[in-house]
Each structure stands twice: as structure tokens, then as C-alpha cells.
Amino acid sequence: MPRRKKGLLFKLSLLPWWVSAAIAAVLWGGFVYVFPSMSIESPWSAILVPLQSKASYIGMAVAIPFLVTAVSSFFKRRRKRRLLDRQRSLESIRDLPWKQFEELTAEAFRRDRFMVIENAYDGADGGVDIRLRKGGKTYLVQCKNWRNRRVGVATVREMFGILAAQSAGGVFIVCSGTFTAEAARFAKGKPINLVDGEKLMKMIARVRCDSYP
Numbered sequence: 188m189p190r191r192k193k194g195l196l197f198k199l200s201l202l203p204w205w206v207s208a209a210i211a212a213v214l215w216g217g218f219v220y221v222f223p224s225m226s227i228e229s230p231w232s233a234i235l236v237p238l239q240s241k242a243s244y245i246g247m248a249v250a251i252p253f254l255v256t257a258v259s260s261f262f263k264r265r266r267k268r269r270l271l272d273r274q275r276s277l278e279s280i281r282d283l284p285w286k287q288f289e290e291l292t293a294e295a296f297r298r299d300r301f302m303v304i305e306n307a308y309d310g311a312d313g314g315v316d317i318r319l320r321k322g323g324k325t326y327l328v329q330c331k332n333w334r335n336r337r338v339g340v341a342t343v344r345e346m347f348g349i350l351a352a353q354s355a356g357g358v359f360i361v362c363s364g365t366f367t368a369e370a371a372r373f374a375k376g377k378p379i380n381l382v383d384g385e386k387l388m389k390m391i392a393r394v395r396c397d398s399y400p
Contacts, residue, residue, distance in 0.1 A: 196252060196253075196256045199253070199256050199260065200256050200259045200260045200263060201260070201263075201304070201305045202260065203260065203264070204257045204258070204260035204261035204264065205257070206257075206260075207253045207254070207256040207257035207260055208253070208254065208257040210253045211250040211251075211253035211254045211257065212250070214246065214249045214250050214253065215246040215247065215249070215250040216246075217246070218242045218243070218245050218246030218249060219242055219243050219246045222238075222239060222242045222245075222246075223239045223240075223242045225239070267290050267291075267293070267294040268294060270287060270290060270291055270294065271291055271294045271295060271298070271391060271394075271395065272395060274291065274388075274391055276388070277363065277384050277385070277388050280332075280363050280384065280387065280388065280391075281332065281334045281363045281364075281384070283332060283363075285330070285332050288330055288332035288363065289305070289306070289316050289317065289330045290305075291391075292316075292317065292328065292330050292361050292387070293305050293317050293328075295387070295390050295391050295394055296317070296319055296328070296359075298394035298395075298397065299390070299394050300321065301319040301320065301321045301326070302319065302320035302321065303317060303318075303319060304317070304318040304319070304320070305317055314329055314345055314346060314349050315327045315328070315329060315349060316328055316329050316330045317330070319359075324355070324356030324357070325353070325355045325356055326355060326356055326357045326358065326359060327346065327349060327350060327353065327355050327357075327358050327359070328358075328359045328360075328361060329342070329346055329358070329359075329360050329361070330361050330362070331360065331361070331362040331363075331364075332362070332363045333362060333363065333364050334363065334364060335364070336364065337364055337365050337366060337367050337370075338360065338362045338364070338365070338366045338367065338370055338381075339366075339367045339369065339370055340367060340369040340370045340372075340373050342360065342370070343360060343366075343370045343373050343374050343379060343381070344373065346358045346360055346379065347373075347377060347379060350378065350379070356378065357378035357379070357380060358378065358379045358380065359380045359382055360374075360379065360380070360381055360382065361382040361387055362382070362383055362384065362387075363384045363387065364383065364384055365383050365384065366381050366383055
């Protein structure tokens with residue numbers, strides 16, 4: 188099934204809420220304070236000049252979608268924080284639907300002081316579920332919420348190829364289960380971090396304690 192790209196407002200909803208709020212404020216301020224004071228001399232002046240008297244209404248109409256997105260982003264972030272805080276065992280993680288497993292992983296990295304860019308597609312972006320930024324480098328993350336299946340070397344090889352193609356600083360492959368011995372051997376000595384279920388649970392416990400001393 189082809190991946191369906193989401194629109195701008197959906198992408199903004201994946202970012203911190205204040206990003207959308209700031210865009211709304213700039214747009215509103217531009218229409219309310221800048222647009223009415225502009226001297227318009229162009230073929231469009233017959234249309235634009237009458238609109239200057241309605242600038243405050245236009246500004247509000249343009250800003251409202253971004254304000255709604257800011258509210259949506261705020262509640263999404265709160266839901267993801269609660270999702271992480273509820274996880275007390277590996278079994279509860281393995282019971283999560285695949286999308287919530289991705290969100291849980293993203294929230295864990297976010298609390299570990301990474302800048303997190305979640306996928307704006309319906310499916311994985313060419314094998315990459317999450318992108319991270321830290322220390323000027325980009326890291327790629329693939330999530331595998333497999334309860335009864337170990338992650339094999341084919342997945343690790345695939346991510347190593349994507350790493351090279353995108354010139355990323357490293358790769359994290361996160362699963363709720365385990366990796367095969369062959370996968371571990373291939374990753375050894377490469378910028379590939381294999382995070383199995385046990386390591387993920389320890390990471391969640393650590394970042395939860397860091398967030399709530």
C-alpha cells in the first residue's frame with residue numbers, strides 16, 4: 188500500500204505545541220498590525236485595499252487553524268507522556284498496538300533529551316519510523332513490536348543501508364522482543380544500536396525517574 192503523506196497542520200501537530208502557537212501569533216500580528224499600514228500600489232490594489240479594513244478578522248481566521256493545531260499538539264504530548272508513565276512491565280509494552288509502540292519509543296527518546304521528529308506518513312518512511320537530532324547529528328529509528336518473533340539480520344542490514352544513504356550519525360532499532368545472534372554480530376562495531384525489550388524497559392524506567400525526581 189502506498190504511503191499517504193499528511194498535510195502541514197498534521198505535521199505541525201507532531202511538533203511541540205508552542206510551534207503552532209507561535210505561527211498563529213505571527214500571522215495574526217502581521218494581519219492586524221502590518222497589513223493595514225502597508226501602502227499598496229499594484230494591479231491587486233482594488234482587492235487588497237478594501238481588505239485592509241477587515242485585517243483583524245482575516246488575521247483571526249488565518250490564525251485559528253494553527254491555534255487548534257497547538258491545542259491538538261498539547262493534548263497529544265500529554266497523552267504520550269501518560270502512555271510512557273503507565274508502562275511498568277515488558278508485557279504491557281508488548282500488548283501495545285504498533286502505532287502506540289512507536290509513540291512510546293518516541294517519547295522515551297524525547298525525555299532522553301533528543302529532538303524527536305515523528306513520521307508524518309501512514310506507514311514507515313522507507314524503513315524509518317522516527318528521526319532524532321542530538322549534538323548536530325541525525326539518528327534514524329526503526330520500531331519492531333514483535334512479541335513472538337526475533338528481529339533478524341535482514342532488518343539490521345536494511346537499516347545500515349539507509350544509514351549510509353542518508354549520511355546519518357547512527358541507527359536505533361527498537362523492539363519489544365530480542366535480536367538474533369546474527370543480527371547482533373552484524374551490528375557490532377557499527378553505529379547501530381540494538382535496543383531489545385529489556386533495554387527499552389530500562390530506558391523507560393530511567394527517563395521516568397529523570398523526569399520526576
